[in-house]
Amino acid sequence: MFTLLLVIVTGITSYLAFNDYGLRQKLIFSPYAIKRTGEYYRFLSSGLIHANWLHLIFNMFVLYQFGQIVEAYYNDAFGQAGNMLYILLYFGGIIMSEMYSYFQHKNNPQYASLGASGAVSAVVFTFILFEPWADLQFIFFPFIPIKAVVVGVLYLAYSWYAARNIQDNIGHNAHFYGGIFGIAFTLAFEPRLAIYFYEQIRGGM
Numbered sequence: 686m687f688t689l690l691l692v693i694v695t696g697i698t699s700y701l702a703f704n705d706y707g708l709r710q711k712l713i714f715s716p717y718a719i720k721r722t723g724e725y726y727r728f729l730s731s732g733l734i735h736a737n738w739l740h741l742i743f744n745m746f747v748l749y750q751f752g753q754i755v756e757a758y759y760n761d762a763f764g765q766a767g768n769m770l771y772i773l774l775y776f777g778g779i780i781m782s783e784m785y786s787y788f789q790h791k792n793n794p795q796y797a798s799l800g801a802s803g804a805v806s807a808v809v810f811t812f813i814l815f816e817p818w819a820d821l822q823f824i825f826f827p828f829i830p831i832k833a834v835v836v837g838v839l840y841l842a843y844s845w846y847a848a849r850n851i852q853d854n855i856g857h858n859a860h861f862y863g864g865i866f867g868i869a870f871t872l873a874f875e876p877r878l879a880i881y882f883y884e885q886i887r888g889g890m
Contacts, residue, residue, distance in 0.1 A: 686756075687756055687768055687771055687772060688748065688749060688752035688753050688756050689749070689753075691748065691752070691775060692745045692748060692749050692752075694733065695732075695733050695735075695741070695744075695745060695801055696741065696745060698712075698733040698734055699733065699734050699735045699741045702734040702735075703737075703738075709734060709799075711730075712727065712730040712731060712733065712734050712799070713727065713730075713731055713734065713797045713798070713799045714727050714728065714731030714783055714786070714797060714798045714799060715727060715794075715796070715797045716786060716787045716788075716789075716790040716791040716793070716796060717790070717791060717792065717793055717794040717796065719787065719791070720791040720792070728779065728780045728783055728787075729776060729779055729780065731779070731783070731798065731799045731800070732776070732779035732799075732800065732801045732803070732804055733801070734799050734800070735799060735800050735801070736799060736800065740800055744800060744801050744802060744805050745801075747805050747809065748801065748804075748805050748808060751805075751808050751809050751812045752775075752808050754812055754815075754816075755771065755774075755808050755811050755812050755815070756768075756771050758811075758812075758815050759771045759774075762875055762878075763874065763875070770874060773870070774807055774808065774811060774867060774870050774871070775804045775807065775808065776804065777807070777866060777870060778803045778804035778805075778806065778807025778808070778863045778866050778867055778870075779801065779803050779804045779863075781803070781807075781862060781863070781866040782802070782803020782804070782806065782807070782856075782858070782859040782860075782861075782862045782863035782866065783798070783803065783859060784862065785858045785862055786798060786856070786858055786859070798856050798859070800856065800859075802856055802859050802860055802863065803856070803859040803860070803862065803863030803866075804863060805863070806859070806860050806861075806863030806864040806867065807863045807864065807866050807867030807870070808867060809837075809864065809867070810837060810863075810864040810865075810867040810868050811867045811868070811870075811871045812833065813833045813834055813836075813837045814868060814871055814872070814878055814882050815878070816833055817832065817833055817834035817837075817882060817885050817886055817889070818832050818833065818834065818885060818889045819832070819833040820832065820833075821833055821836050832889075834886065837864070840860070840864070841861060841864055841865075843857075844857045844858070844860040844861035844864070845857075845861050848861060
């Protein structure tokens with residue numbers, strides 16, 4: 686339910702920003718503006734807008750696919766607190782994935798970023814904690830089944846490398862730190878999941 690709501694709200698906000706440059710500039714993540722004017726809302730609002738339709742559709746498709754499953758797992762694991770923790774996971778993923786870029790670019794008026802990639806990464810890596818040996822061929826690799834944990838390791842490694850060596854205007858740091866936050870946040874509230882994950886990994890080898 687909350688996953689669908691997040692997709693709808695993000696879709697509407699992104700669409701409005703596509704057609705309103707002023708709105709886009711007010712919501713975009715700008716470390717320089719945050720430092721100079723105290724517009725801290727940008728840490729969250731930037732996750733509600735996207736660069737273009739492809740950016741939006743990809744992020745929302747992945748969120749919808751994984752988010753429903755993670756939301757259900759959270760409700761099973763945390764009971765009545767599940768929905769609130771799921772929302773905190775998502776929006777916490779947006780905020781924490783931007784922290785590195787904030788400190789790196791807070792004196793750079795030219796830097797800006799947008800999109801829900803950090804939050805989506807947090808959700809995806811939480812899914813990997815619960816289902817490390819799930820096949821992801823229908824989402825990332827349509828013809829070759831690759832286990833979720835393998836995709837996760839490769840994705841983190843690539844994001845770390847690309848953030849430091851590739852200039853392509855993609856928020857690789859957001860992907861990396863969003864994923865790390867998703868793992869840390871979930872384990873903080875359910876430490877036993879670390880044992881479960883370890884046993885799943887060992888049992889699947």
